[in-house]
């Protein structure tokens with residue numbers, strides 16, 4: 001039976017989840033003949049195109065639930081896994097009546113979806129996850145941002161870090177189908193050494209080093225808040241830990257950047273801050289006031305490219321609010 005795997009695109013855990021699901025399916029379900037992959041991204045409006053689902057197995061991993069009748073497998077660990085209450089009710093119905101208990105799995109306690117699939121596979125289907133330990137270890141580190149310090153997150157020493165950068169930043173839409181099957185076939189260093197990966201990595205490493213230097217030049221810190229504006233150097237993204245690598249003592253960072261399709265205010269909390277969670281600002285709530293969103297510790301607001309002034313004004317207000325908070329705290 002053909003099997004199409006829908007996964008969280010531009011995400012290390014998403015790619016690892018697709019690979020572990022494939023291997024699990026081949027070893028434990030054994031009815032798959034042809035596997036194909038389709039990356040999904042978060043966006044406004046409908047997340048799934050019903051026409052993309054095939055007549056066969058459709059698996060969604062590390063991404064939101066779909067109530068489509070065509071979806072036959074689902075694994076997710078995100079807190080916001082259901083777009084609507086109807087989706088959640090549909091999932092709960094399938095669990096309550098037993099029809100989906102061995103097909104659809106949701107557990108937000110898992111740091112990575114990769115580790116969720118591995119655990120479910122091992123405990124419920126006898127899946128041998130022993131050869132996958134390196135992959136599971138790194139999916140947890142990367143998706144949980146569990147780096148020892150900002151240097152480990154920025155200096156890119158480990159093969160998994162370099163692969164993450166390639167997965168998150170490449171514009172090559174064919175990377176997923178080439179990379180995903182290999183993630184569970186070879187050690188990460190060997191995968192990194194593949195010519196199709198090296199080709200993409202070289203320019204990205206250069207860009208990463210240039211981003212560190214640019215942010216070093218622009219960033220400053222005052223009352224625990226790091227700020228920088230790199231809108232004059234359009235970029236499709238930068239490593240979000242660079243501000244804390246430059247200023248380990250910072251609690252928050254507010255960055256203004258620009259890409260081809262938006263001006264972005266990025267707001268983050270230093271994952272290595274000694275402050276306790278209850279003392280930290282809820283950045284999702286702050287970003288939502290400006291039409292953005294995110295998680296408690298990291299959020300963002302996107303403005304159309306021609307509304308740079310509004311973005312700069314929002315960034316300024318957020319910086320002032322966070323500094324005020326640091327003063328009060």
Ligand SMILES: [Mn+2]
Nearest residue numbers: 013062113143
């Ligand atoms: Mn994930």
